[in-house]
Amino acid sequence: MQVTFMRSEPEAENIRTFYFKPERPVHYTAGQYTELQVPHPHPDSRGDKRWFTLSSSPEDELLSITTKYAGDTKSSSFKRALFNLKPGTELDAADPMGDFVLPKLIQTPLIFVAGGIGVTPFHSILKWLADTVEERPIKMIYGVRNEEEIVFQETFHAAGIEPTIVVGEPSDAWGGERGRLSAELILGVDKPSEDTLVYVSGPELMVQALAKDLHKAGLSKQQIVTDEFPNYDAI
Ligand SMILES: Cc1cc2nc3c(=O)[nH]c(=O)nc-3n(C[C@H](O)[C@H](O)[C@H](O)COP(=O)(O)OP(=O)(O)OC[C@H]3O[C@@H](n4cnc5c(N)ncnc54)[C@H](O)[C@@H]3O)c2cc1C
Numbered sequence: 701m702q703v704t705f706m707r708s709e710p711e712a713e714n715i716r717t718f719y720f721k722p723e724r725p726v727h728y729t730a731g732q733y734t735e736l737q738v739p740h741p742h743p744d745s746r747g748d749k750r751w752f753t754l755s756s757s758p759e760d761e762l763l764s765i766t767t768k769y770a771g772d773t774k775s776s777s778f779k780r781a782l783f784n785l786k787p788g789t790e791l792d793a794a795d796p797m798g799d800f801v802l803p804k805l806i807q808t809p810l811i812f813v814a815g816g817i818g819v820t821p822f823h824s825i826l827k828w829l830a831d832t833v834e835e836r837p838i839k840m841i842y843g844v845r846n847e848e849e850i851v852f853q854e855t856f857h858a859a860g861i862e863p864t865i866v867v868g869e870p871s872d873a874w875g876g877e878r879g880r881l882s883a884e885l886i887l888g889v890d891k892p893s894e895d896t897l898v899y900v901s902g903p904e905l906m907v908q909a910l911a912k913d914l915h916k917a918g919l920s921k922q923q924i925v926t927d928e929f930p931n932y933d934a935i
Pocket of ligand 1: 733765928
């Protein structure tokens, strides 16, 4: 599908949301992702396409993605081109796909685990639940490197979700949980039943390590649903 870049907005110092108008209405499920192409001169070895979760709700008129910028010197040529897009630029994006979406049964207990920018599918899902006034039994735990990287609090609040936030390198003023996401912390936010599904999204090494530890802690593989973002350091 073709999309037109409309604008971008800051979520935090190094995190922005980019809004796109699709050429025709797009039907997707909250939590799905697209592949976006940003043609630019002299792309580096990683090329001009990236996968991004749609951070927008399917009820929104515009599609959005939310991503992190590693700075002008460290970023890929793709990210530099994305962060320099001019409104009105037309781009190609793949039709949304993926199965990191809500289960059919609305009574299934859910634990959402977000590592850093891996929070994007939960933004889409929780905004959609608030938009459609659907309630689900959800607990959420959200790990970030520092307090400045905490995003989307208003959306979570509107959906009635108050995540347990775990900060890796907090300031002295931080009064919440400190350290890294762990299976112990995750299972501490809600004692899982055999119906509970744990959704884990974030840097791929972090997701793989947590999935392994959750399995070791007694969850079956079917209870662990993962969304892995490559090329990001673990939180
Ligand atoms: C299903 C799926 C969904 C995803 N959803 C999202 C999402 O919602 N938001 C999101 O931000 N990402 C998402 N990703 C990850 C995304 O596709 C990119 O991999 C990620 O944003 C990193 O982008 P980048 O490679 O341009 O690197 P950058 O963000 O520019 O940099 C990341 C790190 O890589 C290093 N680096 C940069 N360029 C190079 C290079 N040429 N060689 C070696 N190291 C380099 C940097 O120093 C930095 O530490 C998703 C991935 C998948 C598979």
